Amino acid sequence: MARFTAFRFTVDPTPGQDALLRRYAGASRFGYNQCLRLVKDALDAKSRGVVVKVPWTGFDLINAFNGWKRSAAAGRVMVAAADGTVTVEVTGLVWRAEVRQQVFEEAAVDLGRALAAYTSSKAGARAGKRVGFPRYRSKKRTLPGFRVRCKTSRSGRVDVRVGDDGGPRSVTLPGIGVLAVREDTRRLRRMLTKGRAKVISAAVSFRAGRWSVSLTCEAADLHDAHRHQADVPDTAEHGWVGVDRGLTAFVVAARADGTPVLRVDDPPRPARAGMPRQRRLARAVSRKKPGSANRRQAAARLAAHHAHMRAVRQRFLHHVSHQLVKTHDRLVLETLNITGMLGNHRLAAAIADAAWTELARQTTYKQAWRGGRLVLADRWYPSTKTCSACRTITPAMPLNQRVFTCGTCGYQADRDHNAAVNLAVWAEQHHARTRDPHAGGPDTNARRGEGTGPRTRADETSPDDAGTAPTPTGVRRGRPRRALPQDPNGLRDRP
Template sequence: MIKAIKIRLKPTKEQEVLMFKSAGIARFAYNWGLAKQEENYRKGIKSSIKDSRKEFNQLKKTDEYKWLNEVSAQVSQQAFEDLKAAYKKFFDKNGGKPKFKSKKRDQPKFYARYDAIKFTKNNGLFYVQIEKIGKIQYKSNYDIPQLAKYINPRVSFDGKYWYLSLGFEHGTNKSKLDNVSVGIDLGIKDLATVSHIDKPIKNINKTAKVRKIKKKLKRLQRKVSRKYEKNKDGNKYNKTKNISKLEREIKLVHRRLINIRLNHIHQATNLIVKTKPSRVVMEYLNIQGMMKNKHVSKAIQEQKLYEFKRQMKYKCEFNGIDFVEADKWYPSSKMCSCCGIVKKDLKLSDRTYVCDKCGLIEDRDKNASINLANYQVAN
């Protein structure tokens, strides 16, 4: 399987300028290709991404766009490949229609040429060679293998630090597994209820630490909003240096919240995998449909349920554990984990499951996780 790692880069100011240029050109090439495809579609002209890429390469030869040659050619070439992949997902009905990338909202990132990446060590410091940028010092706890080819290397900026993520072929973890099936029921009150773990995995968003950060974020957002209103000139908002400083501070607070939530999910999934079950069963989740409910959409977004499922899936694959997704209509919450009867009149407000037949009294989420653990795939 492919194992991905992420290392923190420590570029110089000159290297950072080139990295921002690369990210900007990657975004420009993607948006240019998307605009070209939409224009040809409106005019009824049949064209492929390959045709747009050839036209873009000719554009780079003109004096007006000679700045596109200041970075690696692979940066813009891969942007068209990314656009091609986005259209394929759209036509296969696995994603939405490709959208233009925003300089303000989208994360700055670009592709690094895989066969030009070289890792070296000098005077106890670690360096990575990236085409057109040079040797960049990096920090990592990983033992990175020296390979001739790395898979899909990307350089990204999270608002504070630069990172290089890449993949390489790696064998699965050969560890002895117990003959146990584990069921996981995800929720909003608690992140996850696991059938073979006594206590549910807590919702990190309800802790005092996260609440304090969210309170700080709200205050900063109000502050920047007042400054925008104060500097408003008719229908136009004037952006001052103080507003820019506040917006950078808001980005860093958002970054901190994201990192706390991702770290919590990594710890939760590791906790489940370390029990060494032979099988993990999770319920089917229609995240897009759930997000349409205005009352719980924010809570679902903060819980990062899709990210939990994604991490659980690849960690199971890496450790040789069977990952099973239960059928969409499997009544995990309404079924009694003791006698198997289905309670059709169970309401969402009923947090304790009481069976009318065998008298079982169990927490609703715990009962659902036990049912998921006992789930059998239909032939």
């Protein structure tokens, strides 16, 4: 078993199963909120000088919740005897046996991850936006969902089964039973039967009026016929392929010698196509009385429309990423500052609809599954302004100029094709020092702030590394060192 993958199926529950799924989802939300309450109570007690251990990890939160659910704080009753004496009987959480214990445990694990992300972000060890302290999950604002693990009994029977009890299109979950699904489960059933996959957990969620179950599996490597050959020398058929992402042409791929490989000019653009209907549905929601059944129905129609647009986009991205990794074992993508690009309000909607980051994510893990190589070009590499024939860098390249013209040698080419060729050339110049995907370790061809070594942030290069900001004499390069994350119990987390 060498990779993790997920299979998602749409569930068709009966009315009784729908109520049971909502009960499990409510129990998961309750367990998360109660664990967070225990953390806040411990923090308040510690601020008053009381010596108490603050549960901060998933393991500590599970133990804290298990101790609370059997205590008098979770439930107690007053019992009056015949002689008039009244005693207090501790019942604990009386309904805890109605759902599986795994639901509470997985909710505690989720809170532990949220607390770890908050600690890392506060200490500066986490890239991206600042992560705040976890908040309580609201019943109205939180989408229903829960997660259970797949356990194996002593007899060898697993809790999560696919197509065993209720026919080929069914999934069996512990405590819930057989759930009918709409999609075909043949592919997953074959992998499970041949021992090429093992179900790890099942996550049930409610989105856009539909229940769905996602089975996380630990699967074996792809068949050798679907994997790229290892140690193939650089040739015209097996060289690096540069992939340029854009709006006019969604994807343009080419080799270093200028050979075009792939060009996608007609992306679906689901957000722009569905905007008129989205506006009508949004106006219909705003006109309904808050809290009424009509407003809930209008909101459900709007959510279904958003889910449809997302499904169209995801299907297209999977198709393009599959085309890229199927026949090309060496790909190079440009590093884009998408967050900064979204600041342009004229192009923000089109950039968000293109989903460049999602395309890069899918291409990355699919290429790893097939045993190929994928590298990210330097963020400051001028692939668009560089002439692929004479390597001359032009001073400016506005967005409305779709044809690249070199002022030195007179070379003319499509703007996106020229950028793709330059990306492939960059990869050929740096591939000798690129990290072997099977060896591990940091990238040695990346500048500071963009490698995979310690104290670095992905997709970022400092101006002084790019040669645009000289460092004054006596001033230390780089960002100041920050303290390592620390939890309330005094245990330092390693980055």
